[in-house]
Amino acid sequence: MFLNALLLALREIRRNLMRSFLTILGIVIGVAAVITMVTLGNGATRMVAEQISSLGSNLLIMRPGQRMGPGSGGAPRFRLADVEAITSQVSGIKAAAPSVQNGATMVAGGENWASSVNGTSNAFFVVGNWVLASGRQFSEEDEKLGRAVCVIGETVRQKLFNAGDPVGSSLRVKNFSCEIIGLLASKGQGAMGMDQDDVVVLPVRTVQRRLTGNRDVSTIMISMKDGEDTDQVMARIRTLMRERRKLSENDEDNFNILDTKQIAQTMSSTIGTITNLLGAVAAVSLLVGGIGIMNVMLVSVTERTREIGIRLAIGALEHEVLLQFLTEAVALSAFGGLVGIALAFFACLALSTLMQMPFLFDPGINILAFAFSAAIGVLFGYMPARRAASLDPIEALRHE
Amino acid sequence: MNVPAARAPEATGENLIEFRGITKTYGEGQAAFLALRGVDLGIRQGEFLAIMGPSGSGKSTAMNILGCLDTPTSGAYLFQDVHVEHLDRNQRALLRRNFLGFVFQGFNLLARTSAQENVELPLLYRGESPEARHRAAREALNLVGLSGWEHHTPAELSGGQQQRVAIARAIVTHPLVLLADEPTGNLDSRRSHEIMELLVRLNQQRRITILMVTHETDMAVYASRSVHFVDGLLTEDTATAPRAATGEPACS
Numbered sequence: 001m002f003l004n005a006l007l008l009a010l011r012e013i014r015r016n017l018m019r020s021f022l023t024i025l026g027i028v029i030g031v032a033a034v035i036t037m038v039t040l041g042n043g044a045t046r047m048v049a050e051q052i053s054s055l056g057s058n059l060l061i062m063r064p065g066q067r068m069g070p071g072s073g074g075a076p077r078f079r080l081a082d083v084e085a086i087t088s089q090v091s092g093i094k095a096a097a098p099s100v101q102n103g104a105t106m107v108a109g110g111e112n113w114a115s116s117v118n119g120t121s122n123a124f125f126v127v128g129n130w131v132l133a134s135g136r137q138f139s140e141e142d143e144k145l146g147r148a149v150c151v152i153g154e155t156v157r158q159k160l161f162n163a164g165d166p167v168g169s170s171l172r173v174k175n176f177s178c179e180i181i182g183l184l185a186s187k188g189q190g191a192m193g194m195d196q197d198d199v200v201v202l203p204v205r206t207v208q209r210r211l212t213g214n215r216d217v218s219t220i221m222i223s224m225k226d227g228e229d230t231d232q233v234m235a236r237i238r239t240l241m242r243e244r245r246k247l248s249e250n251d252e253d254n255f256n257i258l259d260t261k262q263i264a265q266t267m268s269s270t271i272g273t274i275t276n277l278l279g280a281v282a283a284v285s286l287l288v289g290g291i292g293i294m295n296v297m298l299v300s301v302t303e304r305t306r307e308i309g310i311r312l313a314i315g316a317l318e319h320e321v322l323l324q325f326l327t328e329a330v331a332l333s334a335f336g337g338l339v340g341i342a343l344a345f346f347a348c349l350a351l352s353t354l355m356q357m358p359f360l361f362d363p364g365i366n367i368l369a370f371a372f373s374a375a376i377g378v379l380f381g382y383m384p385a386r387r388a389a390s391l392d393p394i395e396a397l398r399h400e
Numbered sequence: 401m402n403v404p405a406a407r408a409p410e411a412t413g414e415n416l417i418e419f420r421g422i423t424k425t426y427g428e429g430q431a432a433f434l435a436l437r438g439v440d441l442g443i444r445q446g447e448f449l450a451i452m453g454p455s456g457s458g459k460s461t462a463m464n465i466l467g468c469l470d471t472p473t474s475g476a477y478l479f480q481d482v483h484v485e486h487l488d489r490n491q492r493a494l495l496r497r498n499f500l501g502f503v504f505q506g507f508n509l510l511a512r513t514s515a516q517e518n519v520e521l522p523l524l525y526r527g528e529s530p531e532a533r534h535r536a537a538r539e540a541l542n543l544v545g546l547s548g549w550e551h552h553t554p555a556e557l558s559g560g561q562q563q564r565v566a567i568a569r570a571i572v573t574h575p576l577v578l579l580a581d582e583p584t585g586n587l588d589s590r591r592s593h594e595i596m597e598l599l600v601r602l603n604q605q606r607r608i609t610i611l612m613v614t615h616e617t618d619m620a621v622y623a624s625r626s627v628h629f630v631d632g633l634l635t636e637d638t639a640t641a642p643r644a645a646t647g648e649p650a651c652s
């Protein structure tokens with residue numbers, strides 16, 4: 001009996017190839033879109049989380065202003081003395097590095113490269129887990145006197161020196177020229193596709209004097225000793241800074257300290273929101289696909305109603321006709337859903353390779369999208385048939 | 401479902417089909433329309449009955465009730481001594497499946513479906529094996545003179561050929577009764593005569609009881625008996641000398 005219905009349904013599908021194709025298409029697109037969006041979103045979240053945690057979980061970043069990001073305009077900047085105070089007075093700290101970032105165009109040997117320079121100290125190499133591929137770090141003199149010396153990253157070397165060893169060559173940064181004393185070992189891509197090797201490191205005083213023209217330090221990066229409690233170290237830094245800035249009890253902090261774990265969480269939740277948004281957009285496309293199916297099915301209602309009339313007249317029972325149409329709708333929707341899942345799988349594989357993200361297969365969204373599309377297909381394929389099959393055969397035959 | 405098994409009514413000489421005071425009302429209240437006003441009619445196994453009458457006289461209404469497609473408002477309809485008016489939807493469907501074949505004015509074939517598959521359709525619902533279906537469908541198509549046209553779809557067949565496919569579909573189950581409501585209504589006169597000769601042959605050679613509605617006296621002369629409807633009542637009932645079939649298969 002069921003086999004019979006399946007046979008009838010398959011005949012029907014073959015007989016109405018165009019209609020069947022359109023039905024399947026709606027489901028395929030909807031399913032593939034939802035699964036792809038959500039899977040890629042999950043991959044992006046995971047990627048960001050992994051990259052941020054690769055920065056090291058012991059890293060604290062202190063910036064002026066109450067909150068991270070822009071809006072710190074009025075808050076007082078840090079000075080080198082702050083860095084020294086933190087290094088010497090706060091326990092549990094491995095190193096604290098000042099950072100003054102400044103965009104600049106670098107020129108060497110006829111090549112030029114737009115990047116940013118980072119004015120800092122030798123602590124930078126400790127905080128950022130940097131290893132020198134060749135050359136040396138800054139000397140005490142370099143730092144104190146603000147000499148024109150720099151250490152460059154692998155990307156800068158490639159852009160300006162091709163394969164050669166740059167140590168000893170000179171590099172023109174904006175309006176002054178400095179000697180390259182070291183080359184950093186490559187680290188590869190950082191968070192959000194940012195190239196960590198695209199750096200030029202100078203002594204902080206050099207940058208202050210030659211580029212920014214003031215004694216501000218924009219960021220202080222602090223690396224904690226292993227096993228230290230993040231909250232306690234942060235509290236100690238906070239107390240010291242409040243003291244140094246002479247903030248009274250009622251004043252709010254005019255600086256903020258972030259630990260990378262917290263950044264990772266913020267990022268992940270932001271990307272999670274974007275993923276949900278994309279998922280919602282994709283869900284709309286699934287719905288549109290469903291409406292397409294409904295349309296295709298409704299257009300053929302007249303023809304189907306007459307056909308059902310014929311079947312009933314020659315002795316088909318109502319439930320036999322219904323079973324046939326239900327089987328047809330289920331077969332089409334299930335097939336469309338499976339094709340959609342397969343399509344999404346390959347799309348995700350290709351896109352995540354392209355974007356260098358991990359590919360996280362999520363069975364939940366696959367099942368959900370499949371179930372939803374199947375439900376739409378079955379509903380819209382089956383409902384018109386149900387109405388038609390409940391008609392008297394002569395009425396169905398007379399249907400215009 | 402309890403549907404009577406086929407019997408051999410000619411052995412007893414009783415009526416195969418009997419209408420007793422059949423009425424049919426369409427609509428309700430003010431708009432109610434009495435399409436049949438008490439029809440008594442007995443039909444024996446093997447008859448070829450022509451149902452005639454002016455438009456709107458209730459021929460199709462009577463035909464639909466005879467074919468168990470519709471139920472009378474009052475009166476008794478006996479098919480092989482079974483009271484059809486008491487049967488439910490599914491029981492009537494099984495009656496149609498097992499004992500009746502239908503031919504419609506508008507052919508009513510499935511579009512985009514080959515002649516062969518159209519003819520096989522009733523057998524599908526009887527759960528017959530593919531081989532049995534193919535064989536029976538080919539035989540039926542051969543009988544109506546359509547050998548070689550098995551794989552043509554309705555769109556590729558003339559009106560006369562489509563009606564023959566419909567006849568093949570109606571007889572492929574070896575029904576007791578073939579019901580045809582204006583089977584030649586959409587055909588020109590030559591095709592009409594060919595179809596009538598085919599029906600006469602089925603009636604005489606296969607002993608299929610045929611009930612046919614027609615407007616044309618030309619077609620009614622092929623029948624062995626003709627009844628007239630006027631305003632929902634049976635007015636005339638005449639036995640005619642049936643015109644002999646030519647004997648050879650009708651070809652298009």
Ligand SMILES: Nc1ncnc2c1ncn2[C@@H]1O[C@H](COP(=O)(O)OP(=O)(O)OP(=O)(O)O)[C@@H](O)[C@H]1O
Nearest residue numbers: 426427433435453454455456457458459460461462
């Ligand atoms: N479903 C219906 N609802 C309401 N009235 C109907 C319905 N079917 C038929 N009638 C009416 O019943 C009467 C008999 O109709 P019927 O179709 O039996 O006539 P007929 O003899 O077959 O006519 P024709 O030769 O034109 O086919 C007509 O007046 C028709 O309008």
Ligand SMILES: [Mg+2]
Nearest residue numbers: 459460461581
């Ligand atoms: Mg009529």
